[in-house]
Amino acid sequence: MSTTVMVVDDSFTIREQVSRALEAAGYDVLQAVDGVDALEKYRASPQIALVVCDVNMPRMSGIEFLEQAREVGSAPVVMLTTEGQVELIRRAKSLGASGWITKPFKADLLVAAARKLAPQG
Amino acid sequence: MTSGAESPSRRIARRLLDYVVLPAELCEYEHAYLARTNRIALRFLWAHPPVMALVALLHGMSVTRALLYTTFVLLGPTLAHRFVDRPRVVSMVLGVTSMLMAALLVHFGQGPMQIEMHFYFFVLLALQTVFANPTVIIVSALAVALHHLVLFCLLPASVFNYDASLWTVLVHALFVVLESAAACFVARSFFDDVIGLDRLVRDRTAALAQRNRDLQLVLDNVEQGLVTIDLSGRVVGARASIVDRWFGAPPSSDNLCDWLALGNREFAEWLRLGLDELAADVMPRALVLAQLPSSLVFAGRELRFSYLPIDGPRLQLLVVMSEVTAMLARAAQDRRDREIGLLVERSARDPSGVAEFLDETSRLVRRVADGALGATERRRALHTLKGNAGSIGLSSIAVLCDEVETRLQSGDASLDDEAAQVAEAWRALHDRLEPVLGARAAHIHITPAQWLSAAEQVRQWSTDLARTMLGWGRDPLSLRLHRLGEQASALAVGLGKPIPQIEIDAEDLRLPRRRYAALWQSLAHAVRNAVDHGLEASEEERAAAGKPRVGRLVLGARHTAGALVVCITDDGRGVNWAELASAATRRGLAARTEEDLRRAFFADGVSTRSTVTEISGRGSGMGALREAACRLGGHVEVESEAGRGTTVRVVVPMPERELEHELASARRSFTPEVVE
Numbered sequence: 001m002s003t004t005v006m007v008v009d010d011s012f013t014i015r016e017q018v019s020r021a022l023e024a025a026g027y028d029v030l031q032a033v034d035g036v037d038a039l040e041k042y043r044a045s046p047q048i049a050l051v052v053c054d055v056n057m058p059r060m061s062g063i064e065f066l067e068q069a070r071e072v073g074s075a076p077v078v079m080l081t082t083e084g085q086v087e088l089i090r091r092a093k094s095l096g097a098s099g100w101i102t103k104p105f106k107a108d109l110l111v112a113a114a115r116k117l118a119p120q121g
Numbered sequence: 122m123t124s125g126a127e128s129p130s131r132r133i134a135r136r137l138l139d140y141v142v143l144p145a146e147l148c149e150y151e152h153a154y155l156a157r158t159n160r161i162a163l164r165f166l167w168a169h170p171p172v173m174a175l176v177a178l179l180h181g182m183s184v185t186r187a188l189l190y191t192t193f194v195l196l197g198p199t200l201a202h203r204f205v206d207r208p209r210v211v212s213m214v215l216g217v218t219s220m221l222m223a224a225l226l227v228h229f230g231q232g233p234m235q236i237e238m239h240f241y242f243f244v245l246l247a248l249q250t251v252f253a254n255p256t257v258i259i260v261s262a263l264a265v266a267l268h269h270l271v272l273f274c275l276l277p278a279s280v281f282n283y284d285a286s287l288w289t290v291l292v293h294a295l296f297v298v299l300e301s302a303a304a305c306f307v308a309r310s311f312f313d314d315v316i317g318l319d320r321l322v323r324d325r326t327a328a329l330a331q332r333n334r335d336l337q338l339v340l341d342n343v344e345q346g347l348v349t350i351d352l353s354g355r356v357v358g359a360r361a362s363i364v365d366r367w368f369g370a371p372p373s374s375d376n377l378c379d380w381l382a383l384g385n386r387e388f389a390e391w392l393r394l395g396l397d398e399l400a401a402d403v404m405p406r407a408l409v410l411a412q413l414p415s416s417l418v419f420a421g422r423e424l425r426f427s428y429l430p431i432d433g434p435r436l437q438l439l440v441v442m443s444e445v446t447a448m449l450a451r452a453a454q455d456r457r458d459r460e461i462g463l464l465v466e467r468s469a470r471d472p473s474g475v476a477e478f479l480d481e482t483s484r485l486v487r488r489v490a491d492g493a494l495g496a497t498e499r500r501r502a503l504h505t506l507k508g509n510a511g512s513i514g515l516s517s518i519a520v521l522c523d524e525v526e527t528r529l530q531s532g533d534a535s536l537d538d539e540a541a542q543v544a545e546a547w548r549a550l551h552d553r554l555e556p557v558l559g560a561r562a563a564h565i566h567i568t569p570a571q572w573l574s575a576a577e578q579v580r581q582w583s584t585d586l587a588r589t590m591l592g593w594g595r596d597p598l599s600l601r602l603h604r605l606g607e608q609a610s611a612l613a614v615g616l617g618k619p620i621p622q623i624e625i626d627a628e629d630l631r632l633p634r635r636r637y638a639a640l641w642q643s644l645a646h647a648v649r650n651a652v653d654h655g656l657e658a659s660e661e662e663r664a665a666a667g668k669p670r671v672g673r674l675v676l677g678a679r680h681t682a683g684a685l686v687v688c689i690t691d692d693g694r695g696v697n698w699a700e701l702a703s704a705a706t707r708r709g710l711a712a713r714t715e716e717d718l719r720r721a722f723f724a725d726g727v728s729t730r731s732t733v734t735e736i737s738g739r740g741s742g743m744g745a746l747r748e749a750a751c752r753l754g755g756h757v758e759v760e761s762e763a764g765r766g767t768t769v770r771v772v773v774p775m776p777e778r779e780l781e782h783e784l785a786s787a788r789r790s791f792t793p794e795v796v797e
Contacts, residue, residue, distance in 0.1 A: 078404075086390045099404035102412050112405040 003120045004028040004047050008038040008065065009054035009080060014103065018052055018080070021107035026120055035060025035068075042072045050118035051077040052101070052110075055088055063088065066095040076117040080105070140309060141255040147209070150319035151253075151312075155208035158251055162215045163202050166195055169222050177229040187229050194221045212252040216261040219245040224268045228279045235282035239293065246300050253312040255305035262301040266294060333359070346424070346442030349431065352400040354378040354393060357437060364442070367422060377440065384419035399436065406430065422446050456517060461553055463514045468558045472566055475558055478513050479551070482506065486547045490540040499536060500529065503543070521546050569594065569791035576784065584780055591780075591787050595631035601641055602627050602676045605648050605689075609674055612652045619660050621652070621672035621691070628679045634790050636753070640687075640773065643749040646742030647689045647769045648676075655693035655767050666764060668692065684755070685775045690768040696722065696761035722759050723747040746771065 005027045009015045019029040030045060032038035034057040042048060051069065055062040062079055069077060076098040081089060089100050098117055101110055127135070170191040177187035201214040223241040230238035242265055249258045272279045273290050281289065340347060340361045347361040354376040365371065372379040378396070382389035391414040398409045410428050417424045423446045429439040468475040488494060488502035507522035521543060528534035567575075572594060580587035606623040613620045651674055657663045660670040675690040698718055705712040705721035712721060725744035746769070747757045755773030 076403075086387065086394060089394060099398060099409070100412070101408065106411065109405065109408040109411055113408050116405050117403070 002026060002028045003049045003118050004030055004045065005050045005052060005114060005118065006030045006032060006038060006041060006045075006048045006075075007052050008032040008035070008057070008062070010034055010057040011054070014054065014080065017107075018105075018110065021110050022052075022114055024107075025111040025114065027114060027118075034058055035062065035065035038065050039068055039072065042069060042075075046073055048073065048075050050114055051075055052080060052114075053077055054080045055085065055092070056082075063091055063095065066092055066097055070096060078113055078117065141259060141305065143209070143254055143256070143312060146320075148316075148320040148323065151316045152208060154316060155212060155252065159202060159208055159211045159215060162212075162219075162251075163198055166198060166215065166218055166222060169225075170195070173222075173225055173229055176226060180230055180232045180234070182229045182231060187225070190225055191222065194218055194225065209252075209254055209256070212254055212257045213260050216249050216252065216257040217264045219249070220261045220264040220268065223265075224272075224279075231278060231282060233282065243296065243300055246297065246304055250304050250307045250311060253308050253316050255308045258301050258304045258308060262297050265297055269293060344444075346440070346444075348377060348440045348442075349437055350377045350396075350440060351435060351437050352396050354396055356380075367424070367442075367444075368419060381417065381419065385417055388414050388417045388419075396438075399438075417442075423449055453517075457550070457553075460515050460517060461550070461557075464554060465557055467513070472558075475513075478509065479554065479558060482509060482518075482547065483551065485509070486544050490544045492537065496536055499540065500526075503540075506543070515550070518543075518546060518550065573784070573788060573791070576787075580780060580784075587780060588783065591783050592631045594787050594791065596634050597627075598630045598632060598678045599625060599627040601632070602678060605641075605644060605676050606674070608645055609648045609652050609676075612649060613656075616653060618652065618656065618658055619671065621656055621674045624673065624675045626675060626677035626679075630678070630680050630685075632685070633786055636786070637773075640749045640753060640771065643742075643746040644687060644689065644771065646746050647771075648674075650742060650769070651689055651691040651693065651767065655691040655695070657693055680775060683774060683776055685773050687771045688768055689770075690766065692766040695763040695765050695767055696759070697763065698761075719759055723757055743769075 003026075005022050007015055007018045007022070007029055008031075009018065010033055015031050015033075019031060022029050030041055030048065032041050035053075036059045038051070038053065039060070042051070053062045053065055066077060066079075069075075077092075077096070079089065079092045079097050079100040080103055081100050082103050089097075092100065099113065101113060170188050173187040173191045174184045176182075177184045195218065198211070198215045198218045201211045205211050205214075220242065223238075223245050226241050227235060227238045246258065246261060246265075249261055269280060269290055273281075273285075273287070277285070337359055340359055343361050344363065345361065346364040346367060348364055349357045349360070351357055356371065356375050356377055368380050368384065372383070378389045378393040380389075381392065395409055395413040398404060399406065410430065413426070413428050415426045417426060422444060424442045425445050427441045429441065431437040431439055464475060485502045485506040489499050489506060491499065494502075503522055503526065507519050507526070510516070510518035510522065525534070525539040525543060529536060529539060572590070576587050576590040579590055602625045606625060609623055610620050656672040656674070657666070657668075663672060664670055673690075673692045675688070677686075677688040677690070679686055701718055701721060702712040705718070705724070708721075708724070710721050710724055711717040723743045723746065743757075750757050750771050750773055753773040755771065758770040758772070759767065760770070761767040
């Protein structure tokens with residue numbers, strides 16, 4: 001059974017880029033468009049081994065998602081950020097985020113992060 | 122250098138000698154060690170006289186002699202120890218003395234124990250190893266050998282208590298040789314491995330210090346900032362001096378993040394965050410390294426950072442910083458130049474469009490900067506400005522407007538300050554564009570076909586007016602002469618001569634372009650001649666000749682009696698007619714009359730120049746001018762007075778032609794030339 005990663009981003013382009021890179025590396029990818037959507041899908045799919053989550057999203061931001069995700073599961077969460085958000089990253093880290101990936105990202109580094117945080121079975 | 126040619130036996134001998142004889146240099150440690158050992162050895166030897174007296178007494182020998190001999194023998198090492206400054210030599214004296222002591226023991230121990238007394242030689246020989254010097258042992262062994270041989274011949278009783286044969290002596294000698302060889306080995310090992318250790322350590326320390334000095338020299342002079350930090354950001358080891366010049370004195374924490382925070386808090390925060398991330402080792406190292414901050418602006422300086430991990434007991438990073446301020450400035454300058462190039466190109470296609478853009482943009486910039494207007498209106502002008510600049514390809518202005526808009530939106534910028542920035546940027550650009558594009562915009566632009574057809578129509582009403590209109594399509598004489606003048610200035614600069622004062626004296630006259638093209642080109646030769654040969658090499662030379670310091674070059678043209686007369690006059694050295702005469706004669710030309718010489722002046726291949734430069738001196742320039750004039754049915758003249766200057770005059774007929782002819786030639790001059 002392959003490992004599942006949830007990709008959360010309100011931008012279709014980013015979501016697709018991240019998903020394609022992870023799928024090419026052999027991951028099963030589940031997409032969510034914002035924090036609310038992500039929480040619902042997280043509750044429904046406890047097998048999720050890693051969450052790659054945007055910070056700025058409508059309805060529910062990545063930070064709010066982080067706060068609530070801890071009650072759902074313990075999968076590592078990697079934040080997708082743009083440059084110049086030191087405070088947000090500090091906040092996310094304090095809420096238990098494993099790390100961050102700056103947009104625009106390099107696919108191989110993203111995959112390397114996924115492999116380290118959610119090794120494929 | 123000779124070792125290659127050395128015979129095997131010589132090589133062995135040399136190596137043996139190198140083994141026995143220590144390297145000349147005496148290290149501090151050996152010096153101290155030998156001083157102490159020599160002192161102890163001397164005291165040990167001074168303990169001998171009473172013992173020797175006792176031995177003599179027990180063996181029925183003279184106690185007085187025993188005391189006397191031993192004391193006498195002790196004089197040598199005592200004096201050596203006192204006065205000789207070389208501890209190795211003192212060791213040798215002590216070594217030989219100890220052998221003499223053994224010899225005295227054998228001598229005063231005559232009787233049944235005499236053979237046993239020989240043991241003392243071997244004991245003392247073994248003890249010599251404390252000097253860590255094979256030479257001492259060899260010298261001592263030689264002393265024993267000499268002693269035995271001499272006494273065996275002269276006073277055998279001093280050595281043996283029986284009638285020993287020579288063989289006995291040889292057996293003793295063999296034992297001595299064996300023990301000496303072993304003792305040499307021990308002494309040399311002692312020297313190399315114990316005494317020499319000190320030198321080894323010192324050599325390595327010196328080498329290390331030298332390497333550190335070399336490294337520091339590199340670090341002091343390298344253009345890049347090189348700093349090694351640990352994962353807490355603390356600066357480890359030496360760093361490039363330029364880092365201190367860029368960032369000032371380091372903070373007391375010696376932490377690079379704190380240091381950078383002095384000039385750029387955000388960069389420092391990013392770095393700190395990244396280092397924490399590396400230390401946590403949760404995310405892949407390559408990812409974290411790639412996300413470490415790379416562009417720093419610190420005190421107006423732009424730096425690029427890159428990071429190299431140094432694996433070790435604890436991960437460290439080599440931070441490499443390069444200053445890119447000048448590079449970025451150059452790139453910005455290139456971008457601006459490109460923009461201007463694009464605009465000039467566009468202006469060639471669409472002069473009025475570009476002129477309109479310039480006016481409109483200036484108007485918008487004024488509105489943006491106009492404090493009397495409302496903020497909304499000013500922002501709207503800014504937005505329009507951004508759009509206009511972008512659409513015409515002035516991306517520097519467009520990007521600036523966009524940045525300003527972003528800053529205004531975020532609320533932490535004042536509209537007045539930002540508007541001033543935009544106005545300044547536009548002014549700088551406008552100042553460069555205006556001289557190029559403004560003049561173009563002031564002209565009326567019609568096509569040659571429109572112009573010719575207008576002239577055709579006008580001709581029906583007025584021939585004179587048609588002629589005037591046709592003249593518009595020709596080159597103004599003054600323009601041609603100005604071009605020649607510019608060539609003259611550039612040439613003077615190229616030759617390292619003072620730039621002459623250039624005067625243009627042209628009638629308001631226009632000439633058909635093609636008909637005179639060759640003439641203008643060859644007139645350039647006359648200008649070159651004037652600058653290169655005519656005008657003096659320096660102001661001093663002119664002053665010495667009693668002339669104004671700055672030379673004069675007059676380019677004149679007028680229309681007289683149906684002819685065009687172009688004059689190039691300089692007030693330089695004048696033609697050296699005598700030299701020209703001999704140059705002409707060398708070429709086989711007549712050089713008797715003034716007329717001959719004038720002809721020679723314009724002849725091909727006659728040059729008074731001894732060196733040919735890339736500019737002039739081949740003697741063909743004036744020939745070309747004469748030919749061009751002849752082709753137009755004219756001629757050339759030269760007048761020159763030594764020391765006063767030269768005038769070259771070209772006269773070509775300029776007949777008043779039929780209007781029909783003029784029209785045809787105007788049409789021709791605006792159609793591309795057909796090359797067969």
